[in-house]
Amino acid sequence: MSQFEEKINYYQGANKAEKPLSEVQKTIAQAMQMENLSILMGAGCSSFRISDKEEAISTMSGLFEDFIEQHQDFKILGVSIEDKVNQNLEELMDFMNALRQVNHIKEIDDEIDNKINIVKEFITDKITQGMNCSELSEIYKKFYLKTISSSRKSPINIVTTNYDMYNERALDELNFIYNNGFTGSYRRTFNPNIYKYMYVDNMNLNKDIWNRVDHFYNLYKIHGSISWKKSEDNIYEVSMNEIDKSSLENVMIYPTPLKDRSTLMVPYTDLMRSFQDNLTQKNSVLITLGYSFGDDHINRIILNNLSIPSFRLIILGETDYINDDSEEIETNIGKIRNMDDSRITIINSNDKIHYFNNFVEKLMPAIPSEEEEKQKISDQISKVFSDLSESGGKNNG
Numbered sequence: 001m002s003q004f005e006e007k008i009n010y011y012q013g014a015n016k017a018e019k020p021l022s023e024v025q026k027t028i029a030q031a032m033q034m035e036n037l038s039i040l041m042g043a044g045c046s047s048f049r050i051s052d053k054e055e056a057i058s059t060m061s062g063l064f065e066d067f068i069e070q071h072q073d074f075k076i077l078g079v080s081i082e083d084k085v086n087q088n089l090e091e092l093m094d095f096m097n098a099l100r101q102v103n104h105i106k107e108i109d110d111e112i113d114n115k116i117n118i119v120k121e122f123i124t125d126k127i128t129q130g131m132n133c134s135e136l137s138e139i140y141k142k143f144y145l146k147t148i149s150s151s152r153k154s155p156i157n158i159v160t161t162n163y164d165m166y167n168e169r170a171l172d173e174l175n176f177i178y179n180n181g182f183t184g185s186y187r188r189t190f191n192p193n194i195y196k197y198m199y200v201d202n203m204n205l206n207k208d209i210w211n212r213v214d215h216f217y218n219l220y221k222i223h224g225s226i227s228w229k230k231s232e233d234n235i236y237e238v239s240m241n242e243i244d245k246s247s248l249e250n251v252m253i254y255p256t257p258l259k260d261r262s263t264l265m266v267p268y269t270d271l272m273r274s275f276q277d278n279l280t281q282k283n284s285v286l287i288t289l290g291y292s293f294g295d296d297h298i299n300r301i302i303l304n305n306l307s308i309p310s311f312r313l314i315i316l317g318e319t320d321y322i323n324d325d326s327e328e329i330e331t332n333i334g335k336i337r338n339m340d341d342s343r344i345t346i347i348n349s350n351d352k353i354h355y356f357n358n359f360v361e362k363l364m365p366a367i368p369s370e371e372e373e374k375q376k377i378s379d380q381i382s383k384v385f386s387d388l389s390e391s392g393g394k395n396n397g
Contacts, residue, residue: 014337317331
């Protein structure tokens with residue numbers, strides 16, 4: 001290994017090795033070629049910092065700081081929360097929901113429901129505002145371009161805990177086809193059966209074999225989305241422009257102690273079941289990005305699949321960190337490493353190779369040359385149409 005080449009920590013089970021970038025790239029490239037491939041994207045994939053300033057959507061600890069800045073007078077039981085609940089919005093929600101349960105026995109805070117709604121509205125607003133990061137949008141587009149394989153017969157399963165729409169934005173802008181569980185045009189309604197369908201590139205009924213389109217994905221938003229709305233027993237999808245205008249109830253699993261129980265309700269039962277079914281396929285590979293293994297209901301599905309001999313898990317994430325007291329603290333990923341299962345690979349580095357943008361830029365295979373050329377032509381055509389649209393009215397007499 002060259003002294004100038006980035007050193008990457010590579011764990012196979014509990015065994016650690018330092019590998020050069022080229023070797024780790026081969027590991028990722030091989031995984032990306034597997035027929036039954038799922039990619040789990042956590043909160044880290046929605047964050048993008050420039051000069052230490054968040055330009056997209058913060059994690060729960062970052063959102064807490066923003067919440068305090070906007071709601072400096074926010075108090076629970078008459079006490080300021082600024083230095084409480086470990087300065088984490090998820091723990092704040094945990095605490096407030098616990099108070100709401102106590103209220104059922106003896107009322108100690110008659111405004112707790114309103115305060116919970118304030119936090120929920122704040123989360124929704126921050127996600128909507130965070131959708132304007134063009135840099136992160138370009139990374140998502142590059143991510144999808146690098147997943148293309150003409151030899152793949154099955155769609156890649158993209159599973160995300162994030163409420164935002166960066167996946168949908170990238171796929172739409174690339175004109176890639178995907179299932180997100182909704183059908184219809186006039187009113188898009190959740191229908192889990194859509195995941196059983198596949199797009200092919202020729203509908204000639206005389207053909208014995210149909211070829212699947214190259215750009216096809218299943219998108220599972222297992223915690224819901226800012227674009228999902230509920231009316232009676234139906235779940236609807238609205239466009240980005242209609243999110244703030246809709247009076248319907250949001251369909252999102254907020255960070256609360258009831259998060260695990262919420263996955264037992266529609267539509268999450270269908271989404272979690274599909275996630276689990278995909279992983280149980282023979283020779284399945286799951287790559288996790290920006291996910292800290294903090295959700296028990298997701299962890300159970302992933303780790304239970306280790307009972308299947310052919311299942312393989314590749315984790316991009318930190319195994320430990322240094323706290324404010326200069327102590328080394330083991331993360332949830334570090335605890336998974338201690339299982340010492342050789343089918344589990346963990347990748348990280350001091351230079352943050354495990355961050356989503358670095359994974360896309362440095363570890364994923366190159367964009368196929370023919371696809372890169374196709375996208376250049378598409379971008380040029382889009383620019384021409386945009387220029388014509390801007391100047392169209394000026395030249396008409």
